[in-house]
Amino acid sequence: MAEKEGILVIAELSPAGAPDAVTLELLGLGARLAASSGKQLQAAAVGIDTASAAATLIASGAAAVFTVEGSAYAAYDPDLHVTALEKVVEEAGPSAVLVGNTTVGQDLVPRLAFALKAGLTTDAVSLEMKGGALASTKPVYGGNAMAVFVSRGKPALASVRPGAGDPAKPDASRTGETVKVDVEAPSPRLSFGGKVLEEGGDVRLEEARVIVSGGRGLGGAEGFEQLRELARLLGGAVGASRPPVDAGWWPSTQQVGITGKIVSPEVYVAVAISGSSQHLSGISDSRVIVAINKDPEAYIFKVSDYGVVGEWQQVLPGLSSRIREILGV
Amino acid sequence: MAELNILVCVKQVPDPEGPPSAFEVDSAARKVTPKGIPPVLSPFDENALEAAIRVKEAAGGSITMLSVGNNLSKAVMLKALASGADRLVTVEDPSCDQEGLDAFATASLLAAAVRKAGPFDLILTGRQAADTNAGQVGLGLAQLLSIPAVSVAGKVEVNGGTARVETVLPDGYEVVEASLPLLVTVSHEVGDLRYPSLMAIKKAKTLPMETFKPADLGMEPGSLVINEITELTAPNRERRCRLVEGESPEDAGAKLAALLKEDKII
Numbered sequence: 001m002a003e004k005e006g007i008l009v010i011a012e013l014s015p016a017g018a019p020d021a022v023t024l025e026l027l028g029l030g031a032r033l034a035a036s037s038g039k040q041l042q043a044a045a046v047g048i049d050t051a052s053a054a055a056t057l058i059a060s061g062a063a064a065v066f067t068v069e070g071s072a073y074a075a076y077d078p079d080l081h082v083t084a085l086e087k088v089v090e091e092a093g094p095s096a097v098l099v100g101n102t103t104v105g106q107d108l109v110p111r112l113a114f115a116l117k118a119g120l121t122t123d124a125v126s127l128e129m130k131g132g133a134l135a136s137t138k139p140v141y142g143g144n145a146m147a148v149f150v151s152r153g154k155p156a157l158a159s160v161r162p163g164a165g166d167p168a169k170p171d172a173s174r175t176g177e178t179v180k181v182d183v184e185a186p187s188p189r190l191s192f193g194g195k196v197l198e199e200g201g202d203v204r205l206e207e208a209r210v211i212v213s214g215g216r217g218l219g220g221a222e223g224f225e226q227l228r229e230l231a232r233l234l235g236g237a238v239g240a241s242r243p244p245v246d247a248g249w250w251p252s253t254q255q256v257g258i259t260g261k262i263v264s265p266e267v268y269v270a271v272a273i274s275g276s277s278q279h280l281s282g283i284s285d286s287r288v289i290v291a292i293n294k295d296p297e298a299y300i301f302k303v304s305d306y307g308v309v310g311e312w313q314q315v316l317p318g319l320s321s322r323i324r325e326i327l328g329v
Numbered sequence: 330m331a332e333l334n335i336l337v338c339v340k341q342v343p344d345p346e347g348p349p350s351a352f353e354v355d356s357a358a359r360k361v362t363p364k365g366i367p368p369v370l371s372p373f374d375e376n377a378l379e380a381a382i383r384v385k386e387a388a389g390g391s392i393t394m395l396s397v398g399n400n401l402s403k404a405v406m407l408k409a410l411a412s413g414a415d416r417l418v419t420v421e422d423p424s425c426d427q428e429g430l431d432a433f434a435t436a437s438l439l440a441a442a443v444r445k446a447g448p449f450d451l452i453l454t455g456r457q458a459a460d461t462n463a464g465q466v467g468l469g470l471a472q473l474l475s476i477p478a479v480s481v482a483g484k485v486e487v488n489g490g491t492a493r494v495e496t497v498l499p500d501g502y503e504v505v506e507a508s509l510p511l512l513v514t515v516s517h518e519v520g521d522l523r524y525p526s527l528m529a530i531k532k533a534k535t536l537p538m539e540t541f542k543p544a545d546l547g548m549e550p551g552s553l554v555i556n557e558i559t560e561l562t563a564p565n566r567e568r569r570c571r572l573v574e575g576e577s578p579e580d581a582g583a584k585l586a587a588l589l590k591e592d593k594i595i
Contacts, residue, residue, distance in 0.1 A: 078478070079477065103481075103498060103499060106464055106480070106481070107468070107480045107481070110432070110464065110465040110467075110468040110469050110472075111468050111469075111471075111472050111478070113433075113465070113469070114433070114436065114465075114468070114469040114472035114473060115472055117433070117555070118555065119431070119433070119555035119556035120432065120463075120465060120556065121463075121556060122462075122463045122464055122465060123462060123463075123464075135559065138462075139462070139564070140361070140460060140461050140462065140561075141343070141345075141352050141361045141460055142345050142352070142459065142462075143564065143566065144349050144352035144354065144361065144563070144564075145352065145354045145361050145561050145562065145563060145564070146561070146562050146563075146564045147359075147558045147560070147561050148558065148559050148560035148561075149556050149557065149558055149559070150556075150557055150559045151555055151556050151557075152554070152555050152556075152557065153555065156556075189477035189507060189508075190477055190479065190505050190506070190507045191505065191506045191507065192503060192504070192505055193503070193504035193505065193506060194503065194504065195498060195501055195502070195503045196501050196502050196503070196504070197500055197501040198500065198501040198502070204499070204500070206499060210595075234595060242346060243346075246521060252517050252518060253518065255517070258345065258459065258462055259345065259372050259373070259459060259517060260517070266594075267589075267594055267595065274348075275348070275349070276345070276346045276347065276348060277345065277346075277347060277348065277349045277351075277352060278345040278346060278459065280349065280566065284566050288594050289568065290585070290589070291570070292582075299348055299349060299350075301570045301572070302567045302568070302570065303566055303567055303568055304568060304570045305568050305569070305570060305571065306570065306571050306573060306585060306588065306589065307570045307571070307572045307573065308572070308573050308575075308578070308581045308582060308585050309572065309581075310578035310581055310582075311578055314577070314578035314579050314582070315578045315579070315581060315582040315585075316582060317579060317582065318575075318577075318578065318579035318580060318581065318582025318583040318585075318586075319582035319583065319585055319586050320582075321583065322582070322583035322584075322585075322586035322587060323586045323595065326586060326587075326590050326595070327595075
């Protein structure tokens with residue numbers, strides 16, 4: 001039976017109707033929260049046909065799955081999905097609601113929170129239940145402070161940064177209840193004209209294993225050609241801090257930082273970047289950070305694992321040519 | 330159609346390009362005090378203002394800037410106004426300090442100010458502010474005003490009573506159309522805010538400006554807050570850096586490559 005005061009995970013479904021990777025992470029996190037607070041783990045799925053999604057969600061730990069079905073939910077429309085989920089939350093009466101901080105999640109969850117007049121913490125990196133209430137931790141001020149947020153009243157909503165938890169492992173022997181929720185879909189107010197995919201000649205920053213980024217100290221667009229050479233050798237992408245983007249040396253789509261893209265590569269190479277707080281906040285999940293800067297006092301060295309103090313025009317050729325030798329190219 | 334009334338909601342924040350040492354974390358008071366860095370318009374709000382100016386250039390109309398805060402910098406506002414806005418409305422009070430408000434309280438104050446100073450056909454906000462990075466207020470404001478909203482725009486156009494918005498996706502964009510009134514949250518793909526001329530900055534002082542207190546709007550900010558900060562700490566993100574030296578900078582670069590290979594990083 002679906003219990004009140006549960007931990008409710010809102011599933012994001014692929015076009016084929018399967019819960020995505022972030023949803024499984026939320027179920028992993030949610031199971032831990034539920035166990036520590038004696039609450040029930042639940043999930044919600046909205047789509048054309050939610051039967052197979054519900055089965056996966058139950059196998060992944062949800063004791064109850066609330067579903068809203070209809071042809072109106074073929075693609076994401078915020079007005080329709082918010083109305084559906086508002087009804088689900090009213091019916092489920094959860095103490096906490098978890099959503100992935102994805103493209104859809106970022107659009108959906110503020111609308112849902114305001115529709116419910118409920119507290120919301122976005123881009124949470126860790127979650128905990130304290131005295132039966134959700135406490136969500138997120139970086140603020142460009143990562144210069146970590147804040148823990150607790151909501152007055154219930155439910156508390158959180159959107160969770162992808163990768164913040166280990167995914168739940170499905171187990172087909174688990175059982176759970178499916179609760180169908182009837183919702184009258186409102187008339188659409190937005191008209192979607194279709195997605196236009198852009199050519200990705202270079203490796204995308206969010207998916208790159210290696211990122212070589214340049215800062216103000218590169219002095220011009222020409223410097224980025226040398227970074228591109230190093231990135232190509234390492235099979236990586238070229239990013240930039242904000243000043244080169246503002247100066248028009250590198251496209252704004254390749255800006256790394258809290259005002260650009262938040263990245264988590266295996267290796268992040270910061271060339272002539274001193275390390276503003278908003279930039280550092282966008283790279284702190286990198287496994288290894290390498291800094292090249294002529295200023296030994298540059299803050300970037302404090303947050304790096306490897307560093308060379310020197311002019312990048314001289315350091316970079318030495319680095320690239322030895323890498324070429326090592327890789328035999 | 331009558332003249333297009335455009336509203337841009339802006340927030341003043343400590344300059345996010347400041348070094349980490351400029352943000353002093355006071356865990357006891359649960360607040361961050363900026364040290365030696367000026368307030369600036371939150372970067373995405375600058376993009377929102379630029380988007381508004383472009384709409385005004387193409388479709389005509391007037392731009393009102395709206396901000397909620399405490400001790401707002403006049404210089405920052407004048408410079409922004411001078412870029413191409415026509416009017417400033419602020420909600421200012423000690424109770425509107427950054428620490429005193431959450432997204433719900435902020436959006437509620439903005440909604441009340443919109444009802445008083447509006448109506449507006451197109452409301453633009455930044456996709457998120459540079460201090461809290463929450464991304465809630467714009468979409469929340471639309472919800473409170475019961476108007477449709479489109480988030481993370483890279484391009485905004487208005488033709489008659491309809492807006493055409495390109496929303497930014499990780500691998501491209503999507504075209505969304507809606508009738509006005511509409512709220513759009515704006516991303517940096519729109520482009521940087523233009524620089525105003527000195528003449529325009531001078532002239533900005535003569536533009537109409539109004540300031541409301543929350544009480545004028547029938548609001549008590551503290552009672553609106555839902556989400557509260559219960560702990561605030563300075564994270565330790567420092568790493569132990571192995572500085573690689575060489576006989577020359579080129580040699581240091583080569584030694585770095587060798588070390589990265591040795592440590593199985595490349």
